[in-house]
Amino acid sequence: MDLREMEVASKVKALYKEKNPTFANLLKHKPIYLSILPLPTMRGDFPSIQIPEAGFLREVERYKYSLIGRLDLLKVKLVVVRFEALSKWNLSGNCQYIPLGKGYFTILLDNEVDKMRIWGGGPWHIDGQLLRVNI
Known part of the structure; x- marks a missing residue:
């Protein structure tokens, strides 16, 4: 799952019968594959991740x-x-x-x-x- 899928969660509300579904409930049935998530590392005292180039370029194109x-x-x-x-x-x-x-x-x-x-x-x-x- 990437950030773009989370952004369109409001469009998914119509699929659920709940009157006020929570964000967690909207994503509850979507599988999350940990193997595709970037591994966090430390850069000095701060945690960081490396964003895959394909995902970065996709969002640059979008915006x-x-x-x-x-x-x-x-x-x-x-x-x-x-x-x-x-x-x-x-x-x-x-x-x-x-x-x-x-x-x-x-x-x-x-x-x-x-x-x-x-x-x-x-x-x-x-x-x-x-x-x-x-x-």
């Missing part, structure tokens, strides 16, 4: 069109941000929002045209706030 957004998410919910932003951007591809904490979130896009439309088309105001976008 190559992403942007980082910043808003005060105490004043506006991410659902509202998503709805307003998508209505203003008129994207041709898919768009996913991944919260990072402290008001930051990843805007995961699947093509360069949409990335450049958002990056170069601003300023973008969402619910009265200026959306700051970085590459």
Whole structure:
């Protein structure tokens, strides 16, 4: 199992009858093969693992069109941000929002045209706030 499988756990909720399944319950029936996990080592006083190159390159490819957004998410919910932003951007591809904490979130896009439309088309105001976008 890799991190990408864990990220889509929310999409799996529909398969379960429980009203509020826990993260552990969502992954309970998935086998975890310890032989494919990287072995931890120590680098100085800190534990570390080596990320396999194929997995690293797969994620670099996945995030190559992403942007980082910043808003005060105490004043506006991410659902509202998503709805307003998508209505203003008129994207041709898919768009996913991944919260990072402290008001930051990843805007995961699947093509360069949409990335450049958002990056170069601003300023973008969402619910009265200026959306700051970085590459």
